[in-house]
Amino acid sequence: MxxxxxxxxxxxxxxxxxxxxxxxxxxxxxxxxxxxxxxxxxxxxxxxxxxxxxxxxxxxxxxxxxHRQTSLYTSDGLYTVGSEHKGQTYNGLGPVPAWLSVEAPPVAEPTLVQLQAMQLAQINAAFEQAAIELTSGYPEAERLTWPEQRTEALAWAADPTAPTPYLDGLAAARGISAQDMRQKTLDQARLFLQSSQQLVGTRQRLRDQVQVALTAQAVKAVVWPVSGGEA
Structure with missing residues (x-):
């Protein structure tokens, strides 16, 4: 037997x-x-x-x-079979007790303050991506020299007699005149500043709009423009 x-x-x-x-x-x-x-x-x-x-x-x-493999929920969220919840336990065998459910509890709607923070985080992330695209294609080591290049180029634009030793060295290594190097750097610096100020200004404007929005719908309507920094 x-x-x-x-x-x-x-x-x-x-x-x-x-x-x-x-x-x-x-x-x-x-x-x-x-x-x-x-x-x-x-x-x-x-x-x-x-x-x-x-x-x-x-x-x-x-x-x-x-119900040992069933997703069960308390009013607080997902329940682990065998664990204690407010002095009660369920091992997954037999009828599901009244304090448990196979349906997940409804997710509480975020408060206006929470929604504003979430929306601002999305805007900041989009701003960061747009800013990265401004400098994509350039090695990091070269980007580290940009402040010095910009400082010399702007100084030269204000005073043609201002010394530009770093730009002069770049010109020699590049095989162009110091005059051309200064002008190219000045043009690039101005273009970058123009593009970056558009991005920064847009982010600040959207931040202001999020902070003064009084409804969830108004908060969600404030998004980073598809065109980048241009509204």
């Missing part, structure tokens, strides 16, 4: 591979059909450590709901 193994909860684990009855084994053959979402459990008043546990007449097989 085959033996059927059960676990500490009395749940059927399968047929034993041993001829002799072992600890937690049930001699009574379990039902062959078990509906989806259920498991078989040996219901008995006999202690599992008793020798007669699982013998005919000491219990019955019962079908119980199995």
């Amino acid at each position: 085959p033996n059927f193994q059960t676990d500490a909860h009395g749940l059927l684990c399968g047929q034993s591979s041993y001829a002799d009855k072992g600890f937690g084994d049930v001699i009574v053959r379990p039902p062959s059909e078990v509906p989806a979402g259920q498991v078989l459990r040996w219901a008995s008043s006999v202690d599992i450590n008793a020798v007669e546990y699982g013998d005919p007449g000491t219990g019955v097989w019962e079908r119980v709901d199995d």
Whole structure:
């Protein structure tokens, strides 16, 4: 006669591979059909450590709901089977208690302040990406020299006699005249400042609009323009 193994909860684990009855084994053959979402459990008043546990007449097989793999929720959020929630626990077997649900609780709508912070974070991220695109294609080591180049170019624009030693060195290495190098650098510096001021000004304007918006709809309507820094 085959033996059927059960676990500490009395749940059927399968047929034993041993001829002799072992600890937690049930001699009574379990039902062959078990509906989806259920498991078989040996219901008995006999202690599992008793020798007669699982013998005919000491219990019955019962079908119980199995929610151990089901996503369950408390009013606070996702529930971990077996954990304690306000003094109550559920091991996933049997009917789902009233304090649990298979439906996730509704997500609370963010406050206006939270929504403003979220929208501003999106605007800042878009600004950062647009700023990166301004300098894309240039090695970092070269970008580190831009402040010096810009300072010399602007000084030269204000006073043609101002010394430009770094730009003069670049001109020599590049093979062009110092005059051309100064002018090219000045043109690039002015173009960069014009583009960056457009980006910075746009970000500040959108920030101001977000901060004074009084409704969620008004906050969500403030977005970084698709064209970049141009409104």
